[in-house]
Amino acid sequence: MTVPAQRPASTGRGLRRKAHAGDVIDEEIMGIESTHLLAGGGGDMAGFVEAGTRPVIAVNHMRACIDTVRANWPWVRGLVEDVARLDMHAMPRSPVLVASPICTEGSPSGRRSTASQRTDPWTKTRMTAWCLVRYAEVHRPEVVCGENVLDFATRWELFAGWLHVFELMGYTAQIVSVNAAHLSGPGNPAAPQLRDRLLFVLTRRGIDIDLEVRPDVLCPACGPVQGRRLWKRSARRYAGHLVGAYGRARGAYYYVCPKIGCGLACEPVTRPIRPGIDWSRPLTLVGDGRPHRKTRTPYADRTRAGIQAGLGTLQGAPFLAITRKHGGVVGLDGPIPAVTGQGNHHMLVVPGADGTVDGCGVRMLGTAEKAYAQRFTPAHRWVLTRTSADTRIRDIGGLLTGNAVSVNVAHWLAERIGHALAA
Numbered sequence: 001m002t003v004p005a006q007r008p009a010s011t012g013r014g015l016r017r018k019a020h021a022g023d024v025i026d027e028e029i030m031g032i033e034s035t036h037l038l039a040g041g042g043g044d045m046a047g048f049v050e051a052g053t054r055p056v057i058a059v060n061h062m063r064a065c066i067d068t069v070r071a072n073w074p075w076v077r078g079l080v081e082d083v084a085r086l087d088m089h090a091m092p093r094s095p096v097l098v099a100s101p102i103c104t105e106g107s108p109s110g111r112r113s114t115a116s117q118r119t120d121p122w123t124k125t126r127m128t129a130w131c132l133v134r135y136a137e138v139h140r141p142e143v144v145c146g147e148n149v150l151d152f153a154t155r156w157e158l159f160a161g162w163l164h165v166f167e168l169m170g171y172t173a174q175i176v177s178v179n180a181a182h183l184s185g186p187g188n189p190a191a192p193q194l195r196d197r198l199l200f201v202l203t204r205r206g207i208d209i210d211l212e213v214r215p216d217v218l219c220p221a222c223g224p225v226q227g228r229r230l231w232k233r234s235a236r237r238y239a240g241h242l243v244g245a246y247g248r249a250r251g252a253y254y255y256v257c258p259k260i261g262c263g264l265a266c267e268p269v270t271r272p273i274r275p276g277i278d279w280s281r282p283l284t285l286v287g288d289g290r291p292h293r294k295t296r297t298p299y300a301d302r303t304r305a306g307i308q309a310g311l312g313t314l315q316g317a318p319f320l321a322i323t324r325k326h327g328g329v330v331g332l333d334g335p336i337p338a339v340t341g342q343g344n345h346h347m348l349v350v351p352g353a354d355g356t357v358d359g360c361g362v363r364m365l366g367t368a369e370k371a372y373a374q375r376f377t378p379a380h381r382w383v384l385t386r387t388s389a390d391t392r393i394r395d396i397g398g399l400l401t402g403n404a405v406s407v408n409v410a411h412w413l414a415e416r417i418g419h420a421l422a423a
Contacts, residue, residue, distance in 0.1 A: 032422075180375070192273040193339065347364055
């Protein structure tokens with residue numbers, strides 16, 4: 001699927017602080033300006049635009065990313081460039097810098113030992129994280145913010161030093177652990193995806209941003225309320241900040257009813273993935289094997305075992321088998337496990353009439369379905385054209401959606417930044 005951008009992305013020549021004269025700018029979203037490095041599929045930009053912020057420039061090393069940005073926001077200046085090579089003096093100055101460093105080395109799917117950072121440095125993470133420092137050193141925006149996996153704080157040995165450099169420039173750090181399935185608000189529905197992430201917000205001294213997470217929960221005694229986060233005693237601090245995943249059993253925090261005299265543990269209200277499933281897309285039978293170029297190979301025993309488990313627990317209803325290690329199966333009436341930019345792990349399974357594994361129809365989730373899980377709207381346009389530099393990427397759509405910031409998370413963050421800067 002290819003949607004041409006309204007105009008070609010910039011190659012970086014003649015970068016100016018103002019938009020091109022021919023750009024169409026929607027007056028309704030004229031607000032606080034933001035600069036977006038590592039723009040990806042535009043999840044952070046979509047959320048910031050929804051919240052009333054006006055992005056002025058987006059930077060990414062992949063042309064498909066920038067063409068996708070331009071297809072959705074034609075007034076935004078697009079720059080195809082490796083952020084590590086950017087001349088920050090040539091970049092426009094915005095009150096808000098939005099940039100989420102690469103998480104490949106620290107992500108759960110790409111783990112390297114903490115000790116290996118000395119012998120095998122986390123090059124990608126390190127380089128992109130320090131680019132935020134370079135921009136701030138030149139332009140001193142009021143706010144520097146972004147998202148990453150929790151391991152960015154818990155396993156990167158230079159995380160505390162990275163924050164300290166910002167502190168030396170006059171910034172105060174707020175570190176917030178969030179799950180994309182739990183953040184919502186008026187005009188900002190939650191993502192139907194269980195995605196634990198870390199938000200970092202660095203503000204010039206004197207700027208106070210309320211980043212307390214208060215999800216909609218259903219208290220067994222009091223009914224619908226906004227939950228209060230409660231950290232477990234076992235939760236750990238990193239560079240002085242509590243960081244951890246959600247979960248009453250194995251997580252670092254959970255939510256309780258805020259009403260005086262109650263305090264019961266509550267589960268956040270979540271959205272289902274079912275409305276985002278495209279039932280018109282064709283399936284293949286497990287018994288016919290796994291499509292692989294011009295041949296078919298049998299499905300792995302682990303995949304078949306996962307499908308069998310779903311047949312036994314979900315009573316003939318369609319479900320998702322998560323094909324990565326320890327993936328399990330989930331129904332469609334709740335949020336799904338996190339989608340990632342590396343690999344395609346969410347297999348839709350529709351049981352057949354015979355009730356066997358071989359009789360099940362299966363396929364992997366597509367770009368539009370992953371985008372729904374990331375809370376993109378159906379109107380978001382994707383440019384998936386390959387260039388000669390993208391030949392090793394198997395699924396550009398999966399990369400753009402999986403690497404994106406969940407739109408509702410960005411919207412939630414942008415609203416709070418906007419209120420603080422307008423105060």
